[in-house]
Amino acid sequence: MATRLRRFEMHFVSGNSKRMQIKWRQQRYDESRKGFSILQREVFLKEDVEARLKLSRTQQLTDEQAKELRDWQKELETFDQKYWLHRRALYKLILEKPKGPWVRKWDACSRREAVLSQKQRMLCAARGGCCERECGCCERPLKTHRANIKYGHCTMECGCCIRNRGFYKPEFERLGTGQKREYNQALTWRLRY
Numbered sequence: 656m657a658t659r660l661r662r663f664e665m666h667f668v669s670g671n672s673k674r675m676q677i678k679w680r681q682q683r684y685d686e687s688r689k690g691f692s693i694l695q696r697e698v699f700l701k702e703d704v705e706a707r708l709k710l711s712r713t714q715q716l717t718d719e720q721a722k723e724l725r726d727w728q729k730e731l732e733t734f735d736q737k738y739w740l741h742r743r744a745l746y747k748l749i750l751e752k753p754k755g756p757w758v759r760k761w762d763a764c765s766r767r768e769a770v771l772s773q774k775q776r777m778l779c780a781a782r783g784g785c786c787e788r789e790c791g792c793c794e795r796p797l798k799t800h801r802a803n804i805k806y807g808h809c810t811m812e813c814g815c816c817i818r819n820r821g822f823y824k825p826e827f828e829r830l831g832t833g834q835k836r837e838y839n840q841a842l843t844w845r846l847r848y
């Protein structure tokens with residue numbers, strides 16, 4: 656019934672209102688993915704720092720290992736600000752939320768059950784995310800001390816994915832045009848500042 660009503664309404668809203676709703680939906684989606692990629696990156700770095708510190712207790716770190724550790728620790732210090740800025744942008748979008756059938760459709764799709772739906776899992780697998788494997792990361796809440804978003808599908812910053820694919824991001828310069836297009840979608844979820 657709700658879906659039928661929405662379809663009916665979609666015929667009658669003005670082009671301008673439709674554009675506003677679709678634009679808002681895209682911005683809201685991008686901001687959420689950005690937030691999730693910030694959290695995934697932070698979790699990944701914390702795990703690496705912990706492992707490196709553990710190693711340093713049993714053996715002398717090489718110069719390169721020590722430098723990496725310092726870089727990770729330095730990057731970790733930036734996350735309070737990054738996350739704070741993301742929350743401000745997100746709240747601004749929430750306050751500016753337009754009303755209408757396209758936005759209501761978004762609300763329906765962002766519920767937890769919808770996030771873990773078969774379709775979303777397939778999309779995650781298609782991007783090379785954890786849903787392609789048996790690890791079950793997407794079904795578990797993210798181990799973060801920060802509140803709010805705990806569930807989501809992999810971004811390019813997912814530590815489990817990085818460890819599995821064996822590299823951080825594809826080297827674009829070396830790819831052909833066709834491959835570039837294929838990777839483009841996956842790269843959309845890479846952390847950008």
Ligand SMILES: [Zn+2]
Pocket residue numbers: 785790791792793815816
């Ligand atoms: Zn995983």
Ligand SMILES: [Zn+2]
Pocket residue numbers: 784785786792809810813814815816
């Ligand atoms: Zn993953």
Ligand SMILES: [Zn+2]
Pocket residue numbers: 776779780784785786787793807808809
């Ligand atoms: Zn997933």
